[in-house]
Amino acid sequence: MGVYEVLQIIIPSAIFFAAPLIFTALGGVFSERSGVVNIGLEGLMVIGAFVSVVFNLTFADRFGELTPWLALIVAMVVGAIFSLLHAVASITFRADQVVSGVAINFLALGLSLFLVKKMYGKGQTDQIQVGFDKIDVPVLSHIPVIGPLFFSNTYIPSYIAIIFAFVAWYVIYKTPFGLRLRAVGEHPMAADTMGINVTKMRYIAVMISGALGGIGGAVYATIISRDFSHATISGHGFMALAAMIFGKWHPIGAMGAALFFGLAQSLSIVGQSIPFLKNVPTVYLLIAPYVLTILALAGFIGRAEAPKALGTPYIKGKR
Amino acid sequence: MKKRRFGLALSLVLAAGTLLSACANNGDKAGDKKGFSVAMVTDVGGIDDKSFNQSAWEGLQKFGEDNGLKKGRGGYDYLQSQSDSDYATNLNKLVRSDYDLIYGIGYLMADAVGQIAEQKPKGKFAIVDSVVNKPNVASITFKENEGSFLVGVVAGLTTKTNKIGFIGGMEIPLIEKFESGFRAGVKAVNPKAKVEVQYAGAFDQADKGKAIASSMYASGVDIIYHAAGATGNGVFSEAKDLKTKDPNREIWVIGVDKDQAPEGVVKAGGKTYNVTLTSMVKRVDVAVYDVAKKTKEGNFPGGKTIEYGLPENGVGIAPTQDNIKPEVLKAVDEWKQKIIKGEVKVPKTREEYKQFEATLK
Numbered sequence: 001m002g003v004y005e006v007l008q009i010i011i012p013s014a015i016f017f018a019a020p021l022i023f024t025a026l027g028g029v030f031s032e033r034s035g036v037v038n039i040g041l042e043g044l045m046v047i048g049a050f051v052s053v054v055f056n057l058t059f060a061d062r063f064g065e066l067t068p069w070l071a072l073i074v075a076m077v078v079g080a081i082f083s084l085l086h087a088v089a090s091i092t093f094r095a096d097q098v099v100s101g102v103a104i105n106f107l108a109l110g111l112s113l114f115l116v117k118k119m120y121g122k123g124q125t126d127q128i129q130v131g132f133d134k135i136d137v138p139v140l141s142h143i144p145v146i147g148p149l150f151f152s153n154t155y156i157p158s159y160i161a162i163i164f165a166f167v168a169w170y171v172i173y174k175t176p177f178g179l180r181l182r183a184v185g186e187h188p189m190a191a192d193t194m195g196i197n198v199t200k201m202r203y204i205a206v207m208i209s210g211a212l213g214g215i216g217g218a219v220y221a222t223i224i225s226r227d228f229s230h231a232t233i234s235g236h237g238f239m240a241l242a243a244m245i246f247g248k249w250h251p252i253g254a255m256g257a258a259l260f261f262g263l264a265q266s267l268s269i270v271g272q273s274i275p276f277l278k279n280v281p282t283v284y285l286l287i288a289p290y291v292l293t294i295l296a297l298a299g300f301i302g303r304a305e306a307p308k309a310l311g312t313p314y315i316k317g318k319r
Numbered sequence: 320m321k322k323r324r325f326g327l328a329l330s331l332v333l334a335a336g337t338l339l340s341a342c343a344n345n346g347d348k349a350g351d352k353k354g355f356s357v358a359m360v361t362d363v364g365g366i367d368d369k370s371f372n373q374s375a376w377e378g379l380q381k382f383g384e385d386n387g388l389k390k391g392r393g394g395y396d397y398l399q400s401q402s403d404s405d406y407a408t409n410l411n412k413l414v415r416s417d418y419d420l421i422y423g424i425g426y427l428m429a430d431a432v433g434q435i436a437e438q439k440p441k442g443k444f445a446i447v448d449s450v451v452n453k454p455n456v457a458s459i460t461f462k463e464n465e466g467s468f469l470v471g472v473v474a475g476l477t478t479k480t481n482k483i484g485f486i487g488g489m490e491i492p493l494i495e496k497f498e499s500g501f502r503a504g505v506k507a508v509n510p511k512a513k514v515e516v517q518y519a520g521a522f523d524q525a526d527k528g529k530a531i532a533s534s535m536y537a538s539g540v541d542i543i544y545h546a547a548g549a550t551g552n553g554v555f556s557e558a559k560d561l562k563t564k565d566p567n568r569e570i571w572v573i574g575v576d577k578d579q580a581p582e583g584v585v586k587a588g589g590k591t592y593n594v595t596l597t598s599m600v601k602r603v604d605v606a607v608y609d610v611a612k613k614t615k616e617g618n619f620p621g622g623k624t625i626e627y628g629l630p631e632n633g634v635g636i637a638p639t640q641d642n643i644k645p646e647v648l649k650a651v652d653e654w655k656q657k658i659i660k661g662e663v664k665v666p667k668t669r670e671e672y673k674q675f676e677a678t679l680k
Contacts, residue, residue, distance in 0.1 A: 009537050013530040122367040127555070127582050134560045153564075224526045226556045231523035231549040269527060270534045272517050282490065286520040
């Protein structure tokens with residue numbers, strides 16, 4: 001296999017691998033920028049995956065090709081509602097945000113598996129029949145060299161994820177809403193003095209993270225696993241969390257980190273069939289993504305600085 | 320202070336509850352006992368997991384029906400485990416209910432079975448898919464290499480590109496059995512075919528399965544055999560996506576453990592296709608039935624390891640055979656007979672595979 005053929009395999013699979021991570025990591029950016037730690041991303045993905053698969057199985061006959069898109073929207077809504085639990089516990093009741101997030105993770109998996117058992121009478125759902133199709137983007141896929149790399153054999157949600165990252169960047173850095181969001185996360189008391197409703201901002205941010213986490217889980221389930229079981233989402237929420245930190249709490253950074261994870265992951269997989277990597281024992285290729293991440297974190301990125309008020313509940317009037 | 324006292328009271332009540340419920344279990348022991356009774360403990364999958372546990376329960380139900388037993392105490396029954404910590408408790412419960420034979424289903428339960436078997440030397444136990452070296456435990460394992468050989472024959476005779484893929488979960492001796500048997504099957508009928516082997520490093524990461532499948536199919540592989548549990552879901556999803564994109568392309572997946580034909584159904588261009596070529600099934604039901612029968616007849620194989628292979632009908636290809644050509648099925652049958660007669664020895668490890676390959680030349 002030549003280098004070009006290898007790239008042709010690595011890049012599309014990196015992009016599809018990264019898509020769910022990008023959505024979820026963006027959700028994390030919103031929540032954490034407002035000062036609320038969201039360990040619950042994994043749980044939100046689980047809920048998104050569960051809802052989208054159930055919706056797809058139930059309504060595939062009625063909506064046909066539209067089903068996966070509607071499933072994404074439903075997963076988004078349910079994800080946002082589910083994240084309210086985290087918001088209520090950690091903002092209104094000022095519970096420890098990490099504990100509340102962990103609770104979300106446990107609850108999501110337990111609840112969704114319980115419901116699967118009740119609805120289908122078995123431990124996992126059937127496979128969905130209607131998913132997102134692999135497509136060649138019209139016109140763009142015919143561009144020589146980069147066409148086959150970036151625009152062939154891909155899924156539309158992957159592009160949406162990348163577009164979303166830029167939208168998130170615009171919202172957080174270029175709109176009044178984004179400024180308030182960041183202010184609330186850096187110095188809530190100052191923001192409060194300026195008349196910003198800290199509680200409301202944080203609620204909105206956590207719900208956005210729930211919505212995006214839900215989409216992330218739905219994209220994963222629809223494109224990759226095609227069913228829902230206890231093993232569907234295994235650690236991807238935490239990878240998204242890592243991508244967010246890796247990306248320094250910046251939407252574009254988070255996207256870049258997610259793509260980097262995807263690239264490292266697919267390199268480790270495809271590496272086994274690349275001639276000059278063939279003699280490397282599999283185990284080194286499998287740990288490569290993690291080693292690369294550590295190196296990148298330690299070497300290139302520099303200090304990652306969290307929003308100042310991250311993890312501290314805001315109590316009005318308290319200095 | 321008040322809170323703490325309340326907490327203390329609460330924990331006392333809970334502790335008392337546990338003690339009392341334990342008493343209740345002890346009280347059960349006095350039930351009168353006649354005839355043979357058998358029970359199993361599932362792992363967290365439950366008896367409807369479409370895999371091991373379900374298959375084992377079917378075997379037990381059949382045994383019960385054939386011998387006029389009733390479901391429940393003194394007949395046949397099961398206990399489901401909700402988490403790993405339930406295994407020992409459930410096994411203990413069954414021992415106390417005087418079951419003559421108690422199964423632990425799945426290798427996850429090996430430790431618990433060993434532990435309880437030591438504590439209850441008079442109880443009879445059996446473990447499926449693992450080996451426990453205790454005089455009162457029968458270990459049930461399968462010759463996955465023989466079943467894999469047969470699906471290898473199917474793959475070798477069906478491939479058009481002469482490139483076949485194998486995706487394993489983890490690089491452990493058990494999966495090596497699948498790999499070696501499969502490669503031997505392919506080589507035996509189609510020496511020109513090349514088998515690409517890749518391990519995902521996990522049994523529960525569909526994304527890795529999908530990425531590996533994507534790279535294999537892109538490099539010209541047309542059939543992939545997966546022995547990777549839920550990681551294999553990714554293989555199916557990739558195959559189905561490719562089929563949707565180009566319904567004329569012939570790509571196949573070979574399933575594992577159970578008949579995975581339902582996983583391969585895909586609709587493309589108004590037509591329904593199935594990308595599952597065949598599956599290598601493990602007949603846990605057959606093994607469970609057999610050990611129960613032996614035990615009933617007084618031949619409990621305690622301390623022994625029984626391997627179920629083709630002659631015992633413990634492994635084989637799935638009943639759904641719509642995608643296999645008739646002449647291929649015929650060849651599968653011929654090889655099956657050869658293995659049963661002992662004319663062909665199917666390799667279990669990579670070393671044995673090398674020797675096997677040498678004998679073909």
